[in-house]
Amino acid sequence: MLYIGIDLGTSAVKILLMKDGGRVLKTVSESYPVHFPQTGWSEQNPVDWFNGTVKGIKRILEGFDGSEVGGISFGGQMHGLTLLDANGDVIRPAILWNDGRSQVESDYLNNEVGKEFLSKHTGNISFAGFTAPKVLWVKKNEPENFAKIAKILLPKDYLAYRLSGVFATDVSDASGTLYFDCENRKWSDAMIEVLSMKKEWLPEVYESYEVIGKILPEVADELGINKDCIIAAGAGDNAAAAVGMGIIGNGGCNISLGTSGTIFISSDKFKNDSQNSLHAFDHADGGFHLMGCMLSAASCNKWWVSDILDTEDYDKEQRGIEVLGENKIFFLPYLMGERSPLNNPNCRAMFVGMSMDTTRLDMTQAVLEGVAFALRDSFECAKKMGLEITSSSICGGGAKSKLWRQIVANVLGIELTQTVNDEGPAMGAAILAAVACGEYKSVEEACNSIVIKHVSEVPDPEITARYEERYKEFSKIYPTFKEAGLW
Secondary structure, three states, X not given: OEEEEEEEOXXXXXXXXXXXXXXXXXXXXXXXXXXXXXXXXXXXOHHHHHHHHHHHHHHHOOOOOHHHEEEEEEEEOOOOEEEEOOOOOEOOOEEOOOOXXXXXXXXXXXXXXXXXXXXXXXXXXXXXXXXXXXXXXXXHHOHHHHOOOOEEEOHHHHHHHHHHOOOEEEHHHHHHHOOEEOOOOEEOXXXXXXXXXXXXXXXXXXXXXXXXXXXXXXXXXHHOOOOOOEEEOOEEHHHHHHHHOOOOOOOOEEEEEOOOEEEEEEEOOOOOOOOOOOEEEEOOOOOEEEEEEEOOOHHHHHHHHHHHOOOOOHHHHHOOOOOOOOOOOEEEOOEOEEOOOOOEOOOOOEEEOOOOOOOHHHHHHHHHHHHHHHHHHHHHHHHHOOOOOOEEEEEOHHHHOHHXXXXXXXXXXXXXXXXXXXXXXXXHHHHHHHHHOOOOOOHHHHHHHHOOEEEEEOOOHHHHHHHHHHHHHHHHHHHHHHHOOOO
């Protein structure tokens, strides 16, 4: 039997074909545009997601028998507000996870509705990137669109709807809406009332590995897929990536260096800290997880190398960086504002400490180190909660750089591992499809059977000590500029 995992990313959809037993046969990718109508805004057309997915599935099945595809599942960019009318048509472009327009609405939820109320009913506080403040923004600024709403979906769930005709979501993705009761794994009636929503607007909630339906006959015909192919609920991108990396059960950790950056810590019990500095979400394995999310990670390096240095030779730009922990230049990686733990969409990136002898290499190294330091901010929040993390897996496009992996390992002072198949959310999605089809009894059994890890980087005590001092200096920069009224 074959399984298809779909990773609906911000810049492209990645499709993975996996054979029973876990062998990856093929991957393809289809890109689509992101639109920035105003500074800090970020939108996409959901139809572009579906068209890219259809094109990608057709490409990936070239040379394979589509009648052998038993299941399809998803990993997807979280928090995106996707609005459909009574005909199932898209009302307006989806407002994405890294869109900061709803800060006023987010402040209203935190300060007027109250963080204590939000934490009680959802397990989290509001961030501008979450779905709930986006709902309020549309209600206030586009009442004509708000009046048309018949369904509110998350990005990957729009794909599931177009493939199956079923309105569904999963617990991990729903966790990031701020109208989902994460501890009890259900929609929050209290938050639905606060947001002036109707419960019938929301899809049915499933565990990530559960079947939501079968592929629509007409879609199966177009794609050349078995008409009994099941569609599984799937997961938010970070939970799906964690499954693909084998981060399940209690105490596992994964660091993702993708467009955004995350630290993901799995748990068998629901936990949240008094400051809600880390997100407390449900996991795709049936348990829970804590997550710190920064809005710009590998995208910082892409911006620096591609947009500023005007080159695509990433390896060349890092060549010559040999001494770690002694760079005098700092980079604050807040190109799109920041989420965990700052919760400030208005802060911006900057270089600090340049002088006449500052080199191109110094600044490139500062970008890589700045992302690692920002990940350390969330790492410190987890440590304050009593969580001891001695090792972590690492994935994402940025993790392909050995230098960047070395920097992260030494800034955090932990061992890093990688998987033989570093396919991120697409791999996790394919594993969830296999579980949904009954090839494995649980996500844990599937991961133990499929995921193979190897040690990637081990921290050097001397470099770690140097980075400890540098991090102390880095951690003073944001508060200083914030107190000065810059943000």
